[in-house]
Amino acid sequence: MIYSLVGYYSLILGLIIGLSLFYFSYKNFNNSNVLDTKILSFTFLQLFFVVISFLCLIFSFVISDFSNVTVFNNSHTTKPLFYKISGTWGNHEGSLLLWLLVLTLFIFIFLLRTKNQPVKYKILTLVFQQIIIVGFFLFLIKTSNPFNYIFPIPTEGLGLNPILQDPALAIHPPILYLGYVGSSIIFSSVLAATSLKIISTSWASHIKKWILISWIFLTLGILLGSIWAYYELGWGGFWFWDPVENVSLMPWLALTTLLHCILVLEKKSILTSWVIILSIATFTLSMCGTFLVRSGILNSVHTFANDPERGLFILIFLFILIFLSILIFFFFHKDNDRKSYSFFWLSKETSILINNWFMMYFLSVVLIGTVYPIFLDVISSEKISVGPPFYHKLIIPFLIPFLLIMAIGPKLKWIKSQLEDKIYLISFLIISILLAFLVLKNFNQNILINTILISSALYLFFITLRDFFVKKYKNISQNIAHFGFSLLILSILFNNIFASEIITNLKVGETFENSKTKIVFESVDQKKEKNYNAIIANFSISNLNGEEDRFSPELRIYNQPVIATSEADIKTTLMSDKFIVINLVQNQDFFNVRYQVKPFMLWIWLSVILISFAGIVSFYKKDYEK
Known part of the structure; x- marks a missing residue:
């Protein structure tokens, strides 16, 4: 209970400091040669109180303080410690408190790190950010207080939704x-x-x-x-x-x-x-x-x-x-770049505008x-x-x-460009179309739309891949991002086109077989964990080549709240995922089995990581890249 009181009053103090910052900002704005140290101090103090409030909520979850309504609704004594902590933001009130924590953290870092910018600009940014922060304080305190008290104090909580664990x-x-x-x-x-x-x-x-x-x-x-x-x-x-x-x-x-x-x-x-x-x-x-x-x-x-x-x-x-x-946009923004709308049709500006x-x-x-x-x-x-x-x-x-312009756009120059000596652009396009056609024809797929889709993605893939070798370190972050995006689109296309699925109902000991796959439902086991009981189904699945995989998908029955969930078993390789999930059919003694083969699944995740990595690389550009 003490944590709830400290957490709640920390929110109140944070709100008061937010309102105080409006006053200090007003005072400093008219004398804006130097940023008032009180502003930085109070911004830090606001962050400090929100951190205290957030830690109090975490501690309330860790010790299972069921006098707190949020903890009662979203935790249970049998929950593992990791999920008690993550349960802090696995609910409405806690997630909004996390929003508030990040809001106050970002504005404090912004004021610390912003240099060579006018003081008035820093103060106004703080004011607009505080409008958002104060709004969230009021929202939390008025409608979504994470520290509401419950009496009499329950001995046990309702638990966290199992799929969030x-x-x-x-x-x-x-x-x-x-x-x-x-x-x-x-x-x-x-x-x-x-x-x-x-x-x-x-x-x-x-x-x-x-x-x-x-x-x-x-x-x-x-x-x-x-x-x-x-x-x-x-x-x-x-x-x-x-x-x-x-x-x-x-x-x-x-x-x-x-x-x-x-x-x-x-x-x-x-x-x-x-x-x-x-x-x-x-x-x-x-x-x-x-x-x-x-x-x-x-x-x-x-x-x-x-x-x-x-x-x-x-x-x-x-x-x-x-x-x-x-109001601010229409009253304060004067559009001085009308001339920017008359870009030459073949230029980097035009390609960016079209992609926009x-x-x-x-x-x-x-x-x-x-x-x-x-x-x-x-x-x-x-x-x-x-x-x-x-x-x-x-x-x-x-x-x-979009993909075609994304491939060609970075090759254009500012203001005005020519596509002379760009034979490789046409060559790669022809190669991409032929390659896409051959791949789809070999697998007896829908030729027309899929050929155009895959060839446009391959085109971006080849163009960006070439840039790694030709331009080396020039625009490296852009090349990584565009290469990652081309890989993402290709992975998604191949994943959708070449995926296969089998849905069937099986009893223990039964077998499903078609021209490509054989599924044997071998046995069922049971397992008991701290916060759930599990039914484990054991399958043997083989394909035309005689390759055999063993799968053990689960049905879990959580104790608090009492909810049944299906846990898939997934075998991941570089080229594909084999995915199986089971469900009980009500009032029947067989299971509904869904087995899928999803090509290039791993590459979808890797390509997004690559795209994110490109953003990180942008922070470390060398002078010769700029």
């Missing part, structure tokens, strides 16, 4: 939030720079690091979530266009577009309007995601809460932030597919589900020119 998901939220909350600093910074009319190449160089940090963490956070869903939910794939998956993808698309724009602005004073709009859009989409998940509007395995009051608070807060952003349009189109498709069912439900009470076919049909045709 997983190592990948334990580290997925903190990393994802670093990406989400990183966009808040970009948002605050761009509003401050727009208000002071100091958006320039030097400002772009300064804010680019924060964009990169946010982009890297968001990419890795999405990757971890995708890996978790793949093996924990038993879906058998890496992406299912689940609404909450889309909620994380949308800010990533906006942030990726912003990253390309800021790289242009760093070299030339153009695309300033794009930079401002994308900075606002990225943070807005992050907040929209928070609203959709926290309000209970979205129905997904990822959602935390179902509380209209919470959703209404975030909706009002989001509206205020968007309204403030629009493609990215915004992809973002629009995902946004409409996610939000439209919600509006339809509100307007007509008609419920529909927008699934993968919708996204595939609208995105895939536009992915082809």
Whole structure:
């Protein structure tokens, strides 16, 4: 109980300090030659109190303090220590406290690390960031207090959702939030720079690091979530266009577009309007995601809460932030780069602008597919589900020119370019088309659309691979990112085209056999762990070549809460994943068995890691690369 009291009053003190920072910022703004040391001290103090509050919640989970409502609802004495700690942010209240922790940490680091920028800019950035921070303080204290008291004190808790008791998901939220909350600093910074009319190449160089940090963490956070869903939910794939998956993808698309724009602005004073709009859009989409998940509007395995009051608070807060952003954009931003719209048709600027349009189109498709069912439900009470076919049909045709421009664009020069002596561009295109055609013909696949898709991805793959040998260290981070993206698209295409699946019902001792695969259900074992009991099914699976694999998927029955989950058994090799999952058929004595072979699954994860690594490399550019 003492931890809950300390944690709660730490939040109150953090809120008071946030309000005090508005006063100190106002005083310092009119005398802005030097940043007032009180501002830095109070920012640190605010961070300190949020850290104390967060640690108190962790300790409450570790000692199973069931006088705390959050601990009671999301923990149990039989839970392993690791999941007690990760349970801190595996719920609505705790995850929002983690948001607040990252918000205060980022603004403190921003003030410490920002040099050679006007003091007024630092103060205004702090003010806009504190508006967000104070909003989150009020949200936590008013509607989502993680330190509410329960009496009489229960002797046992309700436990954490079993599917959240997983190592990948334990580290997925903190990393994802670093990406989400990183966009808040970009948002605050761009509003401050727009208000002071100091958006320039030097400002772009300064804010680019924060964009990169946010982009890297968001990419890795999405990757971890995708890996978790793949093996924990038993879906058998890496992406299912689940609404909450889309909620994380949308800010990533906006942030990726912003990253390309800021790289242009760093070299030339153009695309300033794009930079401002994308900075606002990225943070807005992050907040929209928070609203959709926290309000209970979205129905997904990822959602935390179902509380209209919470959703209404975030909706009002989001509206205020968007309204403030629009006011600043229209009243303070003077578009001095009208000439930037008359780019020569064959130039690096044009290629980046075209790719921006493609990215915004992809973002629009995902946004409409996610939000439209919600509006339809509100307007007509008609419920529909927008699934993968919708996204595939609208995105895939536009992915082809996007990949081609992505391959050719970096080869162009600024202002005006020529494609003379670029014979290799045409040669690689011909080779890519022939190679894609031969691969698909050999496997008797749909030739036309798949040939065009694979050849465009191969084209980007070959072009970027050549650059590693020809240009060596020049634009190394760009080459790694584009190479990783081409590898990602190729892996996804091969994964979808060449995947196979068997779904059947089997009793112990029975065999399923077709022309390619033989599945033998050998036996069933039982296992008892600290927080669950498991039924383990033993399978022997062989293919045409006589290769035999043994699998042991599980059905787990958790003790608190009492929930049954399916645990897939996956055999991973360099070329493919073999994936098997079982489910009990109600009132029957057989199991539903789903066996899949998923080619190039490992390469999907490796390619995303490679893309993230490219962002890290950008921090360590040598002078000869710039």
